[in-house]
Amino acid sequence: MSTQPNLTIDGLIAELLALGQISEAEPPVVTRVVFSKADMRARAYVRGLCESAGLTLREDAIGNTFARWEGIDQSLAPIGTGSHIDAIPNAGLYDGCVGVLGGLEAIRVLKQLGYKPRRSIELVIFTSEEPTRFGIGCLGSRMMAGVLPAEKALALRDKEGNGLDELRTKAGFSGALESIVQSYGRFHQFVELHIEQGPYLEQEGLDVGLVTHIAAPASLRIVIEGEGGHAGGKLMPGRKDALAAAAVLVLALESAAKSTGAIDTVGTVGVCEVFPGAVNSIPSRVKLETDIRDIDRARRDSVLDALRSECTGVAERRGVTVTTELVNADPPTVCDEAILSALEESAKAAGKTYKRMVARAYHDTSFVSCIAPVAMLFIPCRGGVSHRPDEYASPEWIGSGVHVLARTLAKLAE
Numbered sequence: 001m002s003t004q005p006n007l008t009i010d011g012l013i014a015e016l017l018a019l020g021q022i023s024e025a026e027p028p029v030v031t032r033v034v035f036s037k038a039d040m041r042a043r044a045y046v047r048g049l050c051e052s053a054g055l056t057l058r059e060d061a062i063g064n065t066f067a068r069w070e071g072i073d074q075s076l077a078p079i080g081t082g083s084h085i086d087a088i089p090n091a092g093l094y095d096g097c098v099g100v101l102g103g104l105e106a107i108r109v110l111k112q113l114g115y116k117p118r119r120s121i122e123l124v125i126f127t128s129e130e131p132t133r134f135g136i137g138c139l140g141s142r143m144m145a146g147v148l149p150a151e152k153a154l155a156l157r158d159k160e161g162n163g164l165d166e167l168r169t170k171a172g173f174s175g176a177l178e179s180i181v182q183s184y185g186r187f188h189q190f191v192e193l194h195i196e197q198g199p200y201l202e203q204e205g206l207d208v209g210l211v212t213h214i215a216a217p218a219s220l221r222i223v224i225e226g227e228g229g230h231a232g233g234k235l236m237p238g239r240k241d242a243l244a245a246a247a248v249l250v251l252a253l254e255s256a257a258k259s260t261g262a263i264d265t266v267g268t269v270g271v272c273e274v275f276p277g278a279v280n281s282i283p284s285r286v287k288l289e290t291d292i293r294d295i296d297r298a299r300r301d302s303v304l305d306a307l308r309s310e311c312t313g314v315a316e317r318r319g320v321t322v323t324t325e326l327v328n329a330d331p332p333t334v335c336d337e338a339i340l341s342a343l344e345e346s347a348k349a350a351g352k353t354y355k356r357m358v359a360r361a362y363h364d365t366s367f368v369s370c371i372a373p374v375a376m377l378f379i380p381c382r383g384g385v386s387h388r389p390d391e392y393a394s395p396e397w398i399g400s401g402v403h404v405l406a407r408t409l410a411k412l413a414e
């Protein structure tokens, strides 16, 4: 691409603000849970923008939306870009939406410049990246990747007991869930623009981040059954205090995560439910929800194994029963060097500062990596704040991201 794109992103910022107005909460607070009225209105808004840009729309059986700019050679696998527009309760304007509307803007800029891609370029809006409704993140991309099989998806329910099938049908998405699954090569390459959701690009004064790895979580649910009783009446010898056993496991996870010696290994116990939960009652049952992440699967799984073995140990030593359930263990992603080089060349050509970095939170791209070579492009967000109404990315940051993305898509689609 020889011409400098003439990026006036006022239109894009106006669209981001307009999309933010479509919310179940009072704007500027954004709440847009999948298949809610707000989600459906937001989808219609974005589809309208894609149609105005001359893109061809298609939706799959779960509502993943594909807006395609036909390339010169339609027999070739397309270049993909995109993200999500659903938002957790009490969220902000930019998570996901920057990747969808920014991706669309990149396509519009290339069109304005008269660029004719050899490969088609496809903008994807993934269904339910956030786990709010069904308790599982990246629903749409996960199903595309075949990581969540149809029969398991059909068992998903929201808090009100509504099944996934019923909800997606009501939302107007039909067809066999099996048809969502795509095979490797669905996209020639895929790149997602996203806010960093961490503070480092802003702190270092950099325009963009090129994501080399995406960490992925494994989550182990642990239930400890001990013996309850009166906190005064029952003396210390012979107690089977479920919370005291849980405390050992919390510390065991911390030390296992630290012991890998890798900065990328993290382990967290984010949920601890104590039963019966009275001050004068010995805890008889505790449920822990743990989250272990890394960019290296074997290293992450070694921490998981250490935690599991301590579950057995603590059960023996303390006479409690410990049961574990692996809730999920998603694959960490290694990004594609060819896309990273294209991003790097594009950042240089656009005069933007950048660094290579790791994505700590997972994204739809994590699952797209099962069906295509992938990478991600991060832009800063103020204070690293995300998943809050005060989430913010400046027009300059967004403009830099769109500029680098546009150049990259042009290069990849050549």
Ligand SMILES: [Zn+2]
Residues within 6 Å of the ligand: 084, 095, 096, 129, 194, 363
């Ligand atoms: Zn996101």
